[in-house]
Amino acid sequence: xxxxxxxxxxxxxxxxxxxxxxxxxxxxxxxxxxxxxxxxxxxxxxxxxxxxxxxxxxxxxxxxxxxxxxxxxxxxxxxxxxxxxxxxxxxxxxxxxxxxxxxxxxxxxxxxxxxxxxxxxxxxxxxxx
Numbered sequence: 001x002x003x004x005x006x007x008x009x010x011x012x013x014x015x016x017x018x019x020x021x022x023x024x025x026x027x028x029x030x031x032x033x034x035x036x037x038x039x040x041x042x043x044x045x046x047x048x049x050x051x052x053x054x055x056x057x058x059x060x061x062x063x064x065x066x067x068x069x070x071x072x073x074x075x076x077x078x079x080x081x082x083x084x085x086x087x088x089x090x091x092x093x094x095x096x097x098x099x100x101x102x103x104x105x106x107x108x109x110x111x112x113x114x115x116x117x118x119x120x121x122x123x124x125x126x127x128x129x
Contacts, residue, residue, distance in 0.1 A: 008045075009076055010055040012065050013116060015042065018058050020115040022046070025054060028093045029078070029120070030086075048078065068117035075111070075119025083108050083124040101126075 011021055022044050025031045031046035031054060043057040059065050080086060090097050090112065097112040110122040 008053050008055050010057055011116065011118065012057045012059050012063070013067070014059050014065070017067060017116060018043070018056055021056055024115050025056075028089060028095060029122075030080075030089070053078075067115070073118070075121050077121035077123055080122045080124050083110070083122075083126075086110065086122060086124070 011018075013021060022033065025046050026033055031048055033044050034047040034052065036043060036045040036052075036055075039057075041057050041060070043055060045052040046054040046056065087097075087099070087110070090110070095112055097110050100109045100111070101107075102109060106126045108124040108126055110124075112120050112122075114120060
């Protein structure tokens with residue numbers, strides 16, 4: 001049976017970092033916190049429209065998850081709209097980013113990192129010029 005698409009990704013962190021990640025992904029990136037089943041662990045489900053795309057889960061007692069560690073994971077990419085508004089939002093929150101243009105794809109890409117050091121790519125379709 002083939003894979004049909006990406007369902008969500010999950011980040012696990014101690015409560016203070018978990019709260020910072022929730023705030024970053026809602027206040028800066030623009031995801032919205034929504035319904036989450038009553039799991040035993042504390043956490044948040046963040047939505048892009050009607051779809052839960054990011055799950056945040058608190059680490060268990062004694063579990064260690066170090067932020068900023070280099071692994072094979074590089075980044076997650078989101079399809080976005082309104083690049084100018086996003087760039088203004090990133091400046092407002094003092095978020096360092098790199099902007100790249102991909103003319104062949106008529107795309108603008110913005111690369112940044114979340115409070116845990118995870119890579120994020122924001123993709124914007126540009127009008128053909």
